[in-house]
Amino acid sequence: MCLPMQSDPMQPVPVRVLTRRREVADTWTLELEPGDAAGRPFAPGQFNMLYVFGVGEIPISLSGDSADPHRQVHTVRAVGPVSRALAALSPAATVGLRGPFGQGWPVEAAAGADVVLIAGGLGLAPLRPALYYILSRRARYGRVALLYGTRSPGDILFRRELERWRRRLDLEAWVTVDYAGSDWVGCVGVVTNLVPSASFDPADTVAFVCGPEVMMRFAVAALQKAGVDDAAIHLSMERNMKCAIGHCGHCQFGPLFVCKDGPVLSFERIRGLLSRKEI
Amino acid sequence: MKGIEQIVREHPFFQGLDEAFCDLVCTCARNVRFDSGEYLLHEGGLADTLYLIRHGRVALEIAVPGRSAVRFQTLGDDELVGISWLVPPYRWAYDARAIELTRAIVMDAGCLRNKCESDHDLGYEVIKRLMPILVGRLQATRMQILDVYGAPG
Numbered sequence A: 001m002c003l004p005m006q007s008d009p010m011q012p013v014p015v016r017v018l019t020r021r022r023e024v025a026d027t028w029t030l031e032l033e034p035g036d037a038a039g040r041p042f043a044p045g046q047f048n049m050l051y052v053f054g055v056g057e058i059p060i061s062l063s064g065d066s067a068d069p070h071r072q073v074h075t076v077r078a079v080g081p082v083s084r085a086l087a088a089l090s091p092a093a094t095v096g097l098r099g100p101f102g103q104g105w106p107v108e109a110a111a112g113a114d115v116v117l118i119a120g121g122l123g124l125a126p127l128r129p130a131l132y133y134i135l136s137r138r139a140r141y142g143r144v145a146l147l148y149g150t151r152s153p154g155d156i157l158f159r160r161e162l163e164r165w166r167r168r169l170d171l172e173a174w175v176t177v178d179y180a181g182s183d184w185v186g187c188v189g190v191v192t193n194l195v196p197s198a199s200f201d202p203a204d205t206v207a208f209v210c211g212p213e214v215m216m217r218f219a220v221a222a223l224q225k226a227g228v229d230d231a232a233i234h235l236s237m238e239r240n241m242k243c244a245i246g247h248c249g250h251c252q253f254g255p256l257f258v259c260k261d262g263p264v265l266s267f268e269r270i271r272g273l274l275s276r277k278e279i
Numbered sequence B: 001m002k003g004i005e006q007i008v009r010e011h012p013f014f015q016g017l018d019e020a021f022c023d024l025v026c027t028c029a030r031n032v033r034f035d036s037g038e039y040l041l042h043e044g045g046l047a048d049t050l051y052l053i054r055h056g057r058v059a060l061e062i063a064v065p066g067r068s069a070v071r072f073q074t075l076g077d078d079e080l081v082g083i084s085w086l087v088p089p090y091r092w093a094y095d096a097r098a099i100e101l102t103r104a105i106v107m108d109a110g111c112l113r114n115k116c117e118s119d120h121d122l123g124y125e126v127i128k129r130l131m132p133i134l135v136g137r138l139q140a141t142r143m144q145i146l147d148v149y150g151a152p153g
């Protein structure tokens, strides 16, 4: 799914921070108000380039509901100079925004099929808009399963929302953590362990996977083992970015540019690239 | 009520196992039930059993001095608890306790080892069923060790 961008894609537009909420220790969700009357329509899986004035610009996925283009929601993990500065912005601060960019999750093409969403750690953020999209058109999809794995119970992102999703009868939502204390009554183990427990018809399933690259490789192996076709597995890739419009080559991934051809790419397209160390 | 033979035959671990082998295996098996909080096995104890969960959930934990136990895996329906019975010195390497009402088949590991030793065809069938579980757990452990969600270094 591809939507129109702003007129000059290299020119950041100043937008206001509406709200800032702490998700887990190092991760914050910012709601930005684009200001323009039509808002900024985006497709689930797309990203914006966010520019903290005087610090730098980085790609951050949209983590909110694409049904509301007036709110650009981003979930940021503070790992380095720009993401730390972004995460520290208070309401009313201004940030530069370019986007939305890239190819998102094939949510329309998945209609009619079972959908399995596999998220690892912060990977739940770029997948959340796809889940919102599917749930708001629930009757158009077959069985829907969300498998979420993270490090420990304290690292669970969007916890309250996950609890709500778990209560739904038309969604199978599983959460697991890599390790826990003995007070945790949920699942412990890697997210790929959840694949055999989820109910879906592998011959008619579309899988969306997002998380650290190693986790995605393990997830692909588990989906393949379950019988899901390579062409039906879609991954959201990350590479360093500069222009975000396919000009500078910073995000090159073999013959592909992650900013323009991705970030969401079918596994069939990147099969030979994913395990190559030099790429 | 189902007899142990039927329960063993229906458990995915033994699916497709030859009738005669199933009869042999059944002589080492019986039904057990654990209430939530009850231990199946303790670290350091003699690994003389293995459990095939029928329904329920079991947590594997390692005690860490000075803090509460670390839970590193939970196992559910149809899964196998306990691998240390396979290799000397046959001692458990962790604690396992039920975290909900759990029904399982418990197998006498010494009995199973002896049967496998005296009939290598049966031994091979058992190993063929154990290997994918071991490889799966090894791969999962690799992913846990990599700490893929951890803070970037």
Ligand SMILES: Cc1cc2nc3c(=O)[nH]c(=O)nc-3n(C[C@H](O)[C@H](O)[C@H](O)COP(=O)(O)OP(=O)(O)OC[C@H]3O[C@@H](n4cnc5c(N)ncnc54)[C@H](O)[C@@H]3O)c2cc1C
Binding pocket: A047, A056, A058, A059, A060, A061, A062, A074, A075, A076, A077, A078, A079, A080, A081, A082, A083, A084, A122, A125, A126, A237, A238, A239, A240, A241, A263, B152, B153
């Ligand atoms: C398409 C796309 C979407 C993205 N969406 C999000 C998002 O929604 N939320 C978000 O927080 N980040 C997201 N990122 C990642 C983010 O853009 C990078 O983390 C960015 O480099 C951070 O910049 P920095 O200056 O803060 O840190 P840097 O100086 O770039 O990095 C600091 C340290 O963190 C490590 N690092 C950088 N990125 C990652 C990463 N993704 N995982 C693990 N370690 C990393 C670096 O190796 C370095 O050690 C996305 C990236 C892409 C390409």
Ligand code: FES
Binding pocket: A240, A241, A242, A243, A244, A245, A246, A247, A248, A249, A250, A251, A252, A257, A258, A259, A260
């Ligand atoms: S970031 Fe410039 S080509 Fe992709």
